Amino acid sequence: MTAGRPDQLTSPVAAAAAPDPPAGAGRMTGPAAAGGAAGTTGAAGIARAGWLTGFGEAAHAEWTKLRTLSGTAWLLAVAVVLTVAGGAVTTAVVKCSTACSADPVKNSLTGVMLGQAAVAVLAVMLLTGEYSSGMIRTTLAAMPRRTAMLAAKASVLTAVVAVTGVVAVLGSLLASQHFAAENGFTAAHGFLPVTLAHGPVVRAAAGSVLYFGLVALLSLGIATAVRESAVAITAVLGLLYVLPIIGGLMLSPHWERRFDRYSPMSAGLAIQATRNLGKLPIGPWEGLGVLACWAAVSLLAGWALLRLRDA
Amino acid sequence: MTTTTVTPYRSGRTPGRDGFAQLLRAEWTKFRTVRGWLIALAAAAVMAALATVAIAGAGNGTQNPGAGNPGATGPNGEAVTDQFEFAHQPLAGNGSLTVAVTSLTGKVPAPSRGGFPPDLLAAIRPGPQPWTKAGIIIKASLKPGSAYAAVMVTGSHGVRMQDNYTQDIAGQGGSPSAAAPAWLRLTRSGDTVTGYDSADGSHWTRIGTATLTGLPSTAQAGMFAASPSVDLTTQGFASNDGTQLSTLGTGTFTHVARLGDWPASSWSASQVGSNGPAKSAVSCGPQCSRLAPAPNQAGVHVSGGTYTVAGSGDIAPYVPILDPLGLSFKGTLVGLIAVIALAALFITTEFRRGMIRTTFAASPRRGRVLAAKAMVIGTVTFVAGLAGAAVALVLAVHKLSTTGWVTSVFPAWSLLSSHGLQMVVGTAGLFALTAILAVAAGATMRRSAGAIAAVIGVMIVPLILGTLLPMGPAQWLLRLTPAAAFSVQSGTQSYAQVSHACLPYNGCYPLSPWHGFAVLAIWAVAALAGAIFVLRRRDA
Numbered sequence: 001m002t003a004g005r006p007d008q009l010t011s012p013v014a015a016a017a018a019p020d021p022p023a024g025a026g027r028m029t030g031p032a033a034a035g036g037a038a039g040t041t042g043a044a045g046i047a048r049a050g051w052l053t054g055f056g057e058a059a060h061a062e063w064t065k066l067r068t069l070s071g072t073a074w075l076l077a078v079a080v081v082l083t084v085a086g087g088a089v090t091t092a093v094v095k096c097s098t099a100c101s102a103d104p105v106k107n108s109l110t111g112v113m114l115g116q117a118a119v120a121v122l123a124v125m126l127l128t129g130e131y132s133s134g135m136i137r138t139t140l141a142a143m144p145r146r147t148a149m150l151a152a153k154a155s156v157l158t159a160v161v162a163v164t165g166v167v168a169v170l171g172s173l174l175a176s177q178h179f180a181a182e183n184g185f186t187a188a189h190g191f192l193p194v195t196l197a198h199g200p201v202v203r204a205a206a207g208s209v210l211y212f213g214l215v216a217l218l219s220l221g222i223a224t225a226v227r228e229s230a231v232a233i234t235a236v237l238g239l240l241y242v243l244p245i246i247g248g249l250m251l252s253p254h255w256e257r258r259f260d261r262y263s264p265m266s267a268g269l270a271i272q273a274t275r276n277l278g279k280l281p282i283g284p285w286e287g288l289g290v291l292a293c294w295a296a297v298s299l300l301a302g303w304a305l306l307r308l309r310d311a
Numbered sequence: 312m313t314t315t316t317v318t319p320y321r322s323g324r325t326p327g328r329d330g331f332a333q334l335l336r337a338e339w340t341k342f343r344t345v346r347g348w349l350i351a352l353a354a355a356a357v358m359a360a361l362a363t364v365a366i367a368g369a370g371n372g373t374q375n376p377g378a379g380n381p382g383a384t385g386p387n388g389e390a391v392t393d394q395f396e397f398a399h400q401p402l403a404g405n406g407s408l409t410v411a412v413t414s415l416t417g418k419v420p421a422p423s424r425g426g427f428p429p430d431l432l433a434a435i436r437p438g439p440q441p442w443t444k445a446g447i448i449i450k451a452s453l454k455p456g457s458a459y460a461a462v463m464v465t466g467s468h469g470v471r472m473q474d475n476y477t478q479d480i481a482g483q484g485g486s487p488s489a490a491a492p493a494w495l496r497l498t499r500s501g502d503t504v505t506g507y508d509s510a511d512g513s514h515w516t517r518i519g520t521a522t523l524t525g526l527p528s529t530a531q532a533g534m535f536a537a538s539p540s541v542d543l544t545t546q547g548f549a550s551n552d553g554t555q556l557s558t559l560g561t562g563t564f565t566h567v568a569r570l571g572d573w574p575a576s577s578w579s580a581s582q583v584g585s586n587g588p589a590k591s592a593v594s595c596g597p598q599c600s601r602l603a604p605a606p607n608q609a610g611v612h613v614s615g616g617t618y619t620v621a622g623s624g625d626i627a628p629y630v631p632i633l634d635p636l637g638l639s640f641k642g643t644l645v646g647l648i649a650v651i652a653l654a655a656l657f658i659t660t661e662f663r664r665g666m667i668r669t670t671f672a673a674s675p676r677r678g679r680v681l682a683a684k685a686m687v688i689g690t691v692t693f694v695a696g697l698a699g700a701a702v703a704l705v706l707a708v709h710k711l712s713t714t715g716w717v718t719s720v721f722p723a724w725s726l727l728s729s730h731g732l733q734m735v736v737g738t739a740g741l742f743a744l745t746a747i748l749a750v751a752a753g754a755t756m757r758r759s760a761g762a763i764a765a766v767i768g769v770m771i772v773p774l775i776l777g778t779l780l781p782m783g784p785a786q787w788l789l790r791l792t793p794a795a796a797f798s799v800q801s802g803t804q805s806y807a808q809v810s811h812a813c814l815p816y817n818g819c820y821p822l823s824p825w826h827g828f829a830v831l832a833i834w835a836v837a838a839l840a841g842a843i844f845v846l847r848r849r850d851a
Contacts, residue, residue, distance in 0.1 A: 071758075093784040113775065117768055121760045128760070132663055230659070230759035234652040237767045242644055245774050246362065248816070249638045251370025 058143045058152035065135075066156055071125060076160070079118035079212075080168040086111025087172035088179065096184025096191075104185035105204050105274040108176030108194050112208050112269065115168055116215045119161055120236045123219035126157055128229035136311045146306050154220055154299065158213045165212035169205050192274060200274035207271030207288055214288070215240070217295040218264065224302025239294070240265045257281050264294040334674055334683035342657065342687055351653045352691060355742075356699030359646025363703035364710055367639035372716030383456035383584065383629075386524070389722070390629040391476045392539075393455035394584035396622025397448070398611040399533035405500050406571015408447050408532050410564045411492040411512060412464050413617075417443045417538055418559040435541055435556070439466035442627075442808060443538040445562020445620060447497050449504050450531050451523065455584040460504035460521040461535070461626065462495045464562070470495070471808075472506035474521035476628045479808045482508040482518040492565070499571075502526050512566065533578060534618055536562045536609075539625040542812030559609065561621040580611035584624060630809045634818040635716055636724070636734075636802030639707045641818070643738055643800070644771065646699055650742050651766045652759075654688045654749035659759040667851045677851075678843040685750050685839055689743040696742030700735040701726060722803065730804060733824060737799025740828060744835045745770060748793065751838035755845050769793055769834070777815040786813070786821040793834040795820065798827030 066072050090110040094102050130136040143149045177194045185191040192198045196205060218239075223232040244266045247259020260266045260281035270280055270287030277283065282290065342348060385391040402408070417439030446463025460474035462482065470482030470493055487493035494509035503522050507515040538560030612619040658681075661667040674680050708723045724731035745766070752762040773794035777785045789795055798820035805823065813819040820827055 090780065094781055110776075110779075114768070114772065117764045117772075121764045124760050125758075230652050230656045230763060233760040233763050234648055234767075237764060237771075238645075238648050241767060241771050241775060242648060245644060245771070246366065246642065248775075248778055249366050249641050249818075251366065251372075251635050251638060255369045 054143060054145060055148050055152055058145075058148050059155055061139075061143065062149075062152045062156040066126065066160060069129070072122065072160075075118045075122040075125075076164045079115040079122075079164055080171060082118060083111035083115030083168035084171040084175050086114040088175040091176035091179040091183070091194075094183065096189055102185075103273055103275045104176070104180040104191055104194055105173075105201050106272040108172050108180060109169065109204060109208050109272045111168070111172055112211060112272070113265070116212065116240065116265075117237060119164070119212055119216050120219040120240070121233060122161070123157055123216040124223040124229055124232045124236060126153060127220060127223040128227060128232055131227045131311075132229065140311050147303065150220075150224060150299075150303055150306060154217060157216050157220055161212050161216040162209055165209035168212070169208045173201075173205060198274075203284060204272045204274055207284060210288060211268050211271060211291065214268065214291045214295045215264075218291070218298050221295065221298030221300070221302040225298065225305050239263075261287075262290060264291045267291055329674060331679060331683065334679055335687060337670075337673070338680075338683045338687040342691060348653055348656070351649055352695045355646040355649035355653065355692075356695040356702075357646075358649060359643035359696070359699035359738075360703040360706065362642030362645040363639050364642075364706045366642045367635070367707040367710040368714060370635070371714050372635070372711065385456050385476045385628070386458045387475065387477075389476065390631075391456055392584075392625045392627050392629045393457075393476075394582075394624025395535045395537035395626055396609045396611065396620050396624075397450075397453070397531070397533060397535045397581045397583050398578045398613075398618060398620050399450075399453070399531045399581060400569075400573055400575045400578055401529050402449065402499065402532040402569075403529045403572040403574055405498075406532075406569065406573065407496060407498040408449070408570075409494070409496040409512075409566070409568040410447055410534060411494050411566040412445060412487045412562055413489045413492045413565055414561075414563045415439055415443065415445050415464050415466065415487060416561045417466060418561070419541065419556060435543075439560055440538055440541060440558050441465070441467040442625070442810060443558065443560035444471070444626070445534070445536040445560060445564075447495050447533065448535050448626075449497050449499055449523075449526075451526055453531055453581055453583055458523040458526060459626070460497065460506065460523060462497055462506035462508060462518060463535075464493045464495075466538075466560070468808075470508045470518070472518040472521070473626070473808065474504070474523065476626065477806065478519075478521065479806075480506075480519040482506070483516050484508050484510060494566075497532070499526075499530070499532075534562065534564050534567075534620050535626075536560050536620040536622040537624045537626055538622065539627070539810070540623075542810075557623050559621055559623050561619060564618040564620070565616055567616065567618060578611070578613065578618075582609060582622070625809070627809045628804075628806050630805060630811050631803055632812060632814075632817055634802045635711055636707060636722075637800055638802075638818040639711070640700075640703065640734060640738070640800040640802060641774075641797065643696075643700060643703060643741075644774075646696070647742060647745060648767065648771070650692050650695070650746050651749045651770070652763050654692065654746035655753040655759050655762040655766065657688050658684060658750050658753040659757060659762060662757045662851075663759075671851050677846045681750070681754055681839065681843050681846060684754075685747045688746045688750050692746040693739045693743035696739035697735065700738035703738075704731055704735055724802070734800055734802065737796075737824060737828060741796050741799060741831065744796065744828075744831045745793070747835040748831075748838050751835070751842040754842040755838075782814075785815050789815060789827075790821050790830070793831040795822050795827035796831035798822050799824040 087108040087110055090107045091104065094107050096102070130139060139149060140146065143152075173194055173196070180194050187193065192201060194201065196202055219232070219236045222235050223229070226232045226235065243259060243263035247256050247263060247266065250256045250259060267282050267287040268291030270282050271284045273280055273284055383391050383393045419435050419437060443466040444463040446461055448459055448461035450459035451457040458475055460472070462470065462472045464470055464484065464487050468481070470484035472480045472482060484493040491510065494512045496507040496509070496515060498505045498507070502524060503520055505520045506518045508518055509515045538558040540555040540557050542555055609622045661670060670680060671677060704724070705726055712723055722730070724734065726735065748770070749762060749766045752765050753759065756762045756765065770793050773788045773792040774797065777789045777794065779785070780788065801818070801820060801824055813821060822830065
C-alpha cells in the first residue's frame with residue numbers, strides 16, 4: 001500500500017541510482033550494464049577518473065532529453081523565424097537615400113536581436129525545467145559529477161543553437177539580399193553585396209552564430225545559478241535588452257559609451273558591423289569578447305553554485 | 312434483517328458564497344502569503360525609483376547641446392519662442408486695428424551645404440509651413456516674452472487667435488487670396504483684447520477674448536509675420552542626424568484702419584527677438600548638429616496702402632528637443648521587468664504546482680477567476696508603481712535641477728501639478744496594464760519563461776528598435792506595440808500649435824500620452840480576452 005504515498009515519487013531516482021553503488025567491477029564492464037546510461041559509470045571509476053568522466057554518456061543523455069521535449073523544436077523554429085523576419089523587414093524599410101551611412105549587412109542581421117530571446121528561453125528551460133519537474137535529481141543520481149553534467153548540457157545546447165544559428169543567419173542574408181539591392185545598397189553606392197563572398201560579411205555572419213551560442217551559454221549559466229525559470233529569464237532578458245536601453249537614456253555621452261561598450265548585447269552585436277568600424281564604440285571581436293566574458297562569468301558562477309548546493 | 316439508511320455527511324455550516332468579492336479575496340490571499348512576491352513587488356518600486364535617479368544624475372545640463380534655452384520667458388514663467396518681424400506703432404489706451412490680409416506666402420531656402428538626403432528635402436512642403444503666420448498683434452513691449460494677443464492667418468490651420476504663447480483658438484476663415492482676403496481685427500479695452508475675423512470687412516465674428524494682466528497703457532500694435540524652422544531629422548542605426556532649416560513667411564496687408572489714440576505718425580519695423588541666443592540644434596550625438604544658415608530677407612515694405620511683412624521665427628511656447636526628465640523617467644523600466652516576471656508567475660505557479668485545479672474546483676467559472684487575478688495583480692502593481700514613480704519624480708526633478716538643467720528644457724513639475732500627476736499616475740497605470748498583459752500571457756502559455764519573454768518582446772524590444780530604425784518605421788512601431796504607452800512618461804508638454812522633430816532617441820513618442828496609454832490598454836484587454844477563451848477550452 002505504499003504506492004500512493006508521496007515519497008514514492010522519488011522512486012525513479014532510487015531505481016536509477018540503485019545498480020551502481022553495490023555493483024562490482026566485473027559487472028560494470030559487462031554487456032548487461034551497457035544498455036542504460038546509469039549503469040555505465042561506476043563508483044570505482046568515479047573515484048579515480050577526471051572531472052569529465054562520463055562526459056560522452058552525459059552528452060548523449062542531454063541530447064536525448066533536449067530532443068524529446070516538445071518545446072525544443074518549437075523554440076528553435078521561433079528563433080529562426082524571428083531572426084529571418086526581423087532582418088528582412090529591417091532591410092526592406094531602410095533605404096539608402098535616408099540612411100546611407102547604414103550598414104546593409106548589419107541591417108539584414110537585425111533579427112538576431114529578436115531571435116536571441118527564443119534561444120535564451122530554450123537555454124533557461126533546459127536547466128530550470130529539470131528543477132521544476134524534479135528531473136534534476138534523477139539526472140544527478142545518474143551523473144553525480146556535476147561538472148560533467150553542466151559541461152554536457154552546455155555542449156549539447158551550444159551545438160543545437162549553433163546549427164540553428166547557421167540556418168537563421170543564412171536565411172537572413174538570403175531573405176535580405178533582394179531588399180538591400182532594391183533600396184540602393186548597391187556596388188554603385190560603394191556597398192558590399194550581402195553575400196558570403198567578402199571577409200567582413202563572413203565575419204558578421206559567423207560572429208552572429210557565435211553570438212547565439214554565447215547568449216545560450218550566458219542564459220545557461222544564469223539559470224544554473226538561480227534555478228528558477230522566471231527569475232532566470234527575467235535576468236537574462238534584462239541584461240540583454242534593458243541595459244542597452246538604459247545606456248541610450250543616459251544624458252551623458254560618456255555614460256552612453258560605457259553602456260555601449262560593456263552591455264552584453266550592444267557589445268556582442270558589434271560583430272555584425274561591416275562598415276565604419278572606426279566609429280564603433282567597441283571593435284567587432286572585442287565586443288564579442290565582452291559577451292564571452294559575460295557568458296564565462298555566468299557559467300562559472302552557475303558551476304560554483306551547482307557544486308556547492310543540494311539539488 | 313433491518314436495513315438502515317446511512318445519511319450522507321452534510322456539514323452544518325452554510326455554504327460559502329461564490330461571488331466575485333470572494334474570488335478577489337482568494338486571489339489576494341494567494342498573493343500576499345508568498346513572501347518572495349511581496350519582496351519582488353517592493354523591489355520593483357525601489358528599482359524603478361533608483362534607476363530613474365541614477366539616469367537623472369548621470370548627465371550635466373550645462374554641457375548638453377540639446378539643452379539650449381530659447382532666452383525668453385513668457386508672462387507665466389514658461390519658456391517661449393518669441394521671434395518675428397513686426398511693423399508697429401504705439402497704441403495709447405483703448406483702440407482697435409483692422410486689416411485685410413490678401414496673401415500669405417512662404418519660402419524654404421535651399422540649403423547651401425550638401426549632405427541633405429534628397430527625399431527629406433523633397434518632403435518639405437514648398438510655400439508656407441503649416442504654422443507660418445501673418446496677422447496683427449497687440450503686445451506689451453518689443454521685449455521677447457512680453458504679453459500679447461494676436462489674430463493671424465496661418466499656412467494650413469486657418470485663422471487663429473493666439474495670446475500669451477500657450478492659448479490658441481480657431482477662427483472662421485481659411486486661406487486668404489487677393490480676391491477673398493481674410494479680414495482681421497483686434498480691439499483693446501483695458502486689459503482685455505478681443506479678436507475678430509470677417510470674410511468681407513463688414514460682417515465680423517468674434518473669435519475670442521484675451522485678458523493680458525498688467526498690459527501697459529501704451530502698448531505696441533501692428534502687423535507681424537513669422538515662420539517656424541523646419542526640422543529635418545533622420546534616424547537609423549547610429550547615424551542620427553538633425554538639422555533645422557529656417558523658413559520665411561510673408562504676409563500682404565491692405566485696408567489698414569486704426570481707431571483710438573495712435574500717437575506716432577508712421578510705422579516702425581523691428582525684428583523682435585533677433586538678438587536672442589542662437590537656436591539649439593537637434594541633439595543626436597557627435598556627428599550632427601548642423602544649423603542651416605538663415606536667409607536674411609526679413610523686413611517690412613510699404614507701397615501705397617499695401618504693407619508687406621516678411622519674417623522668420625515663431626511666437627509660441629518653447630518645446631525643447633531633448634526631454635531629460637522623460638528620459639530619466641524611463642528608468643522605471645527596470646522595475647517594470649520585475650513586474651512582468653511577478654505577474655506571469657502569479658498564474659504560471661498555479662499551473663506548475665497543480666494549484667490551478669484546486670482553484671478551478673473551488674470556482675469553476677474560469678473567466679471570472681482570471682479576471683479576479685488580473686484585478687488583484689493590476690491593483691498591487693498599480694500601488695507599487697505609484698509609490699515608485701512618485702519618489703522617482705521628486706528625486707529626479709531635484710537631481711536634474713542640481714546638475715545644471717534649466718527649467719526651460721525640463722519643467723520642474725511638482726508631484727501634484729497636472730503634468731506631474733500624469734507622469735506618476737500614468738507610470739502606475741503602465742505597471743498595472745503590463746501586469747495584466749503578463750497574467751494573460753502566463754494563462755495562455757502556462758510557462759513562466761515563455762510568457763515573460765513574450766511580454767518583454769512586445770513591450771520592451773520596440774523601445775530598442777524604435778531608436779535604431781529609420782523614423783517612419785520606428786514611429787509606427789511605437790504607435791502599434793504596447794510600448795506606445797511609454798508616452799505617458801513624457802516630461803515635456805506638447806502643444807498643437809508647435810510642430811517639432813519627434814525623435815524616439817530623444818525621448819519623444821509619436822502618440823500623445825493618453826492615446827499611447829490606450830494602445831496598451833487595448834493590448835491588455837485583448838490578451839485577457841484571448842486568455843479567458845483559451846482557458847475555458849482547455850483542460851487545466
